[in-house]
Amino acid sequence: xxxxxxxxxxxxxxxxxxxxxxxxxxxxxxxxxxxxxxxxxxxxxxxxxxxxxxxxxxxxxxxxxxxxxxxxxxxxxxxxxxxxxxxxxxxxxxxxxxxxxxxxxxxxxxxxxxxxxxx
Amino acid sequence: xxxxxxxxxxxxxxxxxxxxxxxxxxxxxxxxxxxxxxxxxxxxxxxxxxxxxxxxxxxxxxxxxxxxxxxxxxxxxxxxxxxxxxxxxxxxxxxxxxxxxxxxxxxxxxxxxxxxxxxxxxxxxxxxxxxxxxxxxxxxxxxxxxxxxxxxxxxxxxxxxxxxxxxxxxxxxxxxxxxxxxxxxxxxxxxxxxxxxxxxxxxxxxxxxxxxxxxxxxxxxxxxxxxxxxxxxxxxxxxxxxxxxxxxxxxxxxxxxxxxxxxxxxxxxxxxxxxxxxxxxxxxxxxxxxxxxxxxxxxxxxxxxxxxxxxxxxxxxxxxxxxxxxxxxxxxxxxxxxxxxxxxxxxxxxxxxxxxxxxxxxxxxxxxxxxxxxxxxxxxxxxxxxxxxxxxxxxxxxxxxxxxxxxxxxxxxxxxxxxxxxxxxxxxxxxxxxxxxxxxxxxxxxxxxxxxxxxxxxxxxxxxxxxxxxxxxxxxxxxxxxxxxxxxxxxxxxxxx
Numbered sequence: 001x002x003x004x005x006x007x008x009x010x011x012x013x014x015x016x017x018x019x020x021x022x023x024x025x026x027x028x029x030x031x032x033x034x035x036x037x038x039x040x041x042x043x044x045x046x047x048x049x050x051x052x053x054x055x056x057x058x059x060x061x062x063x064x065x066x067x068x069x070x071x072x073x074x075x076x077x078x079x080x081x082x083x084x085x086x087x088x089x090x091x092x093x094x095x096x097x098x099x100x101x102x103x104x105x106x107x108x109x110x111x112x113x114x115x116x117x118x119x
Numbered sequence: 120x121x122x123x124x125x126x127x128x129x130x131x132x133x134x135x136x137x138x139x140x141x142x143x144x145x146x147x148x149x150x151x152x153x154x155x156x157x158x159x160x161x162x163x164x165x166x167x168x169x170x171x172x173x174x175x176x177x178x179x180x181x182x183x184x185x186x187x188x189x190x191x192x193x194x195x196x197x198x199x200x201x202x203x204x205x206x207x208x209x210x211x212x213x214x215x216x217x218x219x220x221x222x223x224x225x226x227x228x229x230x231x232x233x234x235x236x237x238x239x240x241x242x243x244x245x246x247x248x249x250x251x252x253x254x255x256x257x258x259x260x261x262x263x264x265x266x267x268x269x270x271x272x273x274x275x276x277x278x279x280x281x282x283x284x285x286x287x288x289x290x291x292x293x294x295x296x297x298x299x300x301x302x303x304x305x306x307x308x309x310x311x312x313x314x315x316x317x318x319x320x321x322x323x324x325x326x327x328x329x330x331x332x333x334x335x336x337x338x339x340x341x342x343x344x345x346x347x348x349x350x351x352x353x354x355x356x357x358x359x360x361x362x363x364x365x366x367x368x369x370x371x372x373x374x375x376x377x378x379x380x381x382x383x384x385x386x387x388x389x390x391x392x393x394x395x396x397x398x399x400x401x402x403x404x405x406x407x408x409x410x411x412x413x414x415x416x417x418x419x420x421x422x423x424x425x426x427x428x429x430x431x432x433x434x435x436x437x438x439x440x441x442x443x444x445x446x447x448x449x450x451x452x453x454x455x456x457x458x459x460x461x462x463x464x465x466x467x468x469x470x471x472x473x474x475x476x477x478x479x480x481x482x483x484x485x486x487x488x489x490x491x492x493x494x495x496x497x498x499x500x501x502x503x504x505x506x507x508x509x510x511x512x513x514x515x516x517x518x519x520x521x522x523x524x525x526x527x528x529x530x531x532x533x534x535x536x537x538x539x540x541x542x543x544x545x546x547x548x549x550x551x552x553x554x555x556x557x558x559x560x561x562x563x564x565x566x567x568x569x570x571x572x573x574x575x576x577x578x579x580x581x582x583x584x585x586x587x588x589x590x591x592x593x594x595x596x597x598x599x600x601x602x603x604x605x606x607x608x609x610x611x612x613x614x615x616x
Contacts, residue, residue, distance in 0.1 A: 019300065026293060032285070039292050046299045053307045078306070081255055085299060088262045092292050095266060099273065099285045106278035115282055 011052035019045035032103070032110045036096045043089040047082045054078030124167070124180050124195045127203060127246050130160050135239035142232020149235045150218040156239060157211040160246075164203040171200040172606055177613075179252075188316040192252040197610040198457075202249040202381055205461060206374055209468050210242050212585035217366035219579045220475050224364040227276050234274045241267040241370065245378045252314045254302050254390075257382060261298065265291040265346065268375050271367040272359050283358035290345055290355045297342030301335045305390065308332075314389045322392055332391075336401045339386055347379035349405075349442060350412030353435045357419075360431035365475025368427060372434045373468040377460055380441055384453075388614040397448055406446030410540055412439025417547035426474050426486050429551060430467070433510065436544060437463045444525055447532045450615050454607045455524035461603065462509065462517035462596055469506040469589035473499050476578050476586060486555055493559035496576040498583060500559045502590035507552035509593045512545045517596030520604075 006013065022042025026035050059074035104110055107118055134156045142149055167178070178195040181187060195203075217238070221231065244263035251257050269291065273284040306312060308328055309320040325332060341352070348356040356376075360368050387396050396402060416436030423429040437459070444456025476499050477492060478484050493500040509516035512523075522541055529537035563571060576583060596603060 019296070022296075023293065026289060035289055039289065039296075042293070042296050043299075046296055046303065049300060050303050053303065077312075078303070081306075084255070084259060088259070088295075092262070092266065092288065095269065096285065096288050096292075099281060099288065102273075102281050103278070103285060106281060 012049065015045045015049040015052065017045075018042075018048065021045075030112045032100050032112060033097075035112075036093055036100070039096070040089065040093055043085070043092075047085060047089075050078040050082045050085070124178060124193050124250055125182065127160060127163060127167075127250060128193075128243055130163065131156060131239050131243035131246065135236050135243060138236045138239065139232050142235075146231060149232050150214070150221075153235045153239060154211065154214045154218070157207060157214045157242070160242075161204075161207040161211050164200070164207045167195050167200045168204040171195070171197045171609075187252075188311050188313040191256050192313055193247075193250045194252045195250060197606070197613050198381065198385070199250045201457075201461070201606070201610060202378065203246055205464055206242060206245050206249070206378075209373055209464060209589075210370070212588060213366050213369050213468065213472070214238070215581050216369075216472050216475070216585045217364075218581050220366060220479060220582055221364060223479055224475070225275065230274065230276075234271075237267040237270040237274070238366075238370075241271060241375070245374060248378050249381050252389075254305065254312050254314060254317065254386075256312075258295070258299055258302055261346070261379070261382070262295055264375060264378065265295060268371055269359075271370060272363040274367065275362065275364045277362075279358075280362040283355070283362045287355045287359040290352075294342045294345035297338045297345070301338035301342065304331060304335045304338070314385065318390045318392060321390060322395075325395065332395075333399075333401075336387075336391065336399060339383060340401055340404065343379045343383040344408070347376045347383070348435055348438055350408050350415060350435065350439060353412070353416070353438075356435060357423075357428055357431040360434065361425060361428040365427070365471055365478070368431075368475075369468045369471040372431065372471060373464040376434065376438060377441075377464060380438075380445070380460065384445065384614075393615045402446055402448050404446075405442050406534070409439045409442030409444075409446050410537060412436060412442065413540060413544040414439075414547075417544050417551070421547060421551045423551075424485055424487060426477075426484055426489075426555075427471070429486060430470050430474060433470075433548070433551070434463075434467060436548070437467070437510070439544075440521070440525060440541075443537065444528070447525075447528055447534065447537075449528055449532050450611050451524065452528040452532060453611050453615070454604070455521055455528055457607045457610065458517075458524060458596075458600075458604065459521035462521050462593065465589050465592045465596070466506045466509050466518065469502055469586060469593065470510075472582075472586050472589070473503040473506070476576075476582055479582065480577050487558075489555055489558045490562045490564055491559075491571070493556075494571045495574050496578070497573045498576050499578070499586055500556075502586045504556050504559070505590040505593055507556055509597065510552055511549045515594065515597050517593045517600065519597055520600050 019042055022038050022045055025038030029035055054075050056072060056074045059072040060070045062073040062076045100110055107115055138149055180193050182191045182193060241264060244260045244267060248257060248260040248264060251260060269284045269288045272280055272287060305317060308331060309317040311317040311320055345352045360372050363371060413436050416432055416439055420429050420432035423432055440459050441456045444452045480496060483489060509518035512518045526538045526541050
């Protein structure tokens with residue numbers, strides 16, 4: 001096992017592990033609010049992945065100063081993309097929370113297995 | 120004028136956002152306006168489709184004059200023109216149906232304007248998804264389709280549809296998480312978000328990143344598989360499709376699950392390329408899961424007693440045929456998969472609209488309570504029969520041609536045992552559709568000795584017309600399908616060249 005390569009790609013490893021944690025929370029928790037929290041953890045892991053591959057160690061913000069041009073600029077596009085991703089994740093979880101409120105008014109509980117009993 | 124593909128998206132987006140304002144002012148004008156918008160977009164899509172059949176070059180447009188590879192590029196190619204015609208055409212019929220059907224099916228009548236917001240938004244996002252050539256733009260459209268599809272389910276407002284839509288939302292979000300991760304990896308390797316440019320870079324550098332590309336393809340298949348209900352990931356589908364209002368069910372089952380398959384197809388054949396797809400093991404996975412879907416989807420459908428639930432499980436089975444065609448991977452198998460995609464969109468729309476019409480007139484929803492429908496609603500029952508025959512794959516219907524092509528092609532691709540599976544799945548389809556048709560015409564428990572006469576359907580004309588037109592479309596695809604077949608051949612050759 002090549003530990004050096006693993007440590008050089010440490011942010012990617014972390015984001016994949018966090019992604020897995022998020023999915024496990026969504027699939028195993030029966031409380032609907034915890035499921036939504038799991039979804040948020042999962043999408044945050046993807047955001048971390050984008051931001052970490054967009055960054056270059058030693059690079060500066062991509063603003064061109066003609067007087068003193070820098071040697072290395074980072075790529076602004078992944079950060080820009082993930083701004084869209086954050087908005088999408090926000091709207092999804094807002095929608096999910098609204099649905100949970102509605103479910104609570106129908107069933108009086110937010111514990112998923114209880115719905116089956118009330119059918 | 121018609122050379123601008125962007126009008127396809129704007130034409131649905133602007134009326135969709137104008138709808139709540141209109142609903143405050145004049146509530147009954149929402150449905151006719153939606154029909155009008157769908158009609159205009161259908162004509163526009165037909166113009167594009169006509170140009171593509173006439174051998175016109177693909178139409179590319181750079182949005183806001185940012186040229187590719189930097190800006191967002193949208194393109195009308197043969198496959199997107201076909202899907203645009205299919206989406207807008209079926210939307211026109213379903214919008215017509217929804218005018219009267221929703222008066223009875225929606226629990227909260229005040230929110231009718233909001234229903235049409237998500238109705239049009241879903242169409243816009245589906246059109247955007249099939250015509251965009253930018254991968255991140257595709258992700259945004261996927262999310263818009265997902266959220267508006269969930270909203271279409273929850274609009275019924277009862278507790279079952281709310282529960283089903285939360286399940287759908289959670290699983291769809293997991294799916295788009297996978298897709299977003301894969302898009303990130305693709306951008307990391309290629310540095311492009313435009314599909315064509317990413318494909319070119321990937322073709323040169325693929326040998327340097329073997330594991331990464333496997334992971335990417337797997338993530339795409341899992342993500343799109345959840346969203347398009349590939350067999351073991353179909354858990355959300357029956358609840359969502361069965362508990363939605365019937366126009367929504369027709370949209371979800373006929374169109375929404377299909378556009379994700381189109382997106383996966385475009386990713387595989389534009390970005391990864393045909394040669395790479397043929398070598399990859401993911402093709403075998405699609406083959407196995409498609410075959411399992413054909414078998415188990417039909418078996419699950421067999422034991423359902425609710426009519427719409429049975430139709431929903433049947434969708435799982437029929438999606439298996441499409442994935443089987445993609446998995447076989449030969450050009451003719453992909454032609455067959457596309458043929459089945461088009462035919463199934465028509466069949467499932469017809470069946471769900473029939474289910475909606477039956478519950479509109481008689482209030483019956485169980486498969487055991489459909490006696491005498493063939494005489495009290497003859498046109499609806501006849502259309503249902505045509506669509507069910509097409510599901511089973513009887514000759515003279517569109518379903519026969521697609522299943523025949525798939526069977527021939529599974530022989531050609533040296534997987535002859537799939538023929539047995541196609542026949543078995545067809546027989547299972549017969550086993551759960553024929554009892555319904557039997558009850559329509561041959562069971563008369565109320566008055567066993569009495570002679571029955573055909574009456575006229577007591578549903579409005581705007582509900583009758585879409586049902587009959589989809590049934591006519593199925594028969595046309597089965598008898599005069601050569602034109603469609605030639606066009607599909609052109610699509611596939613465009614990609615696999």
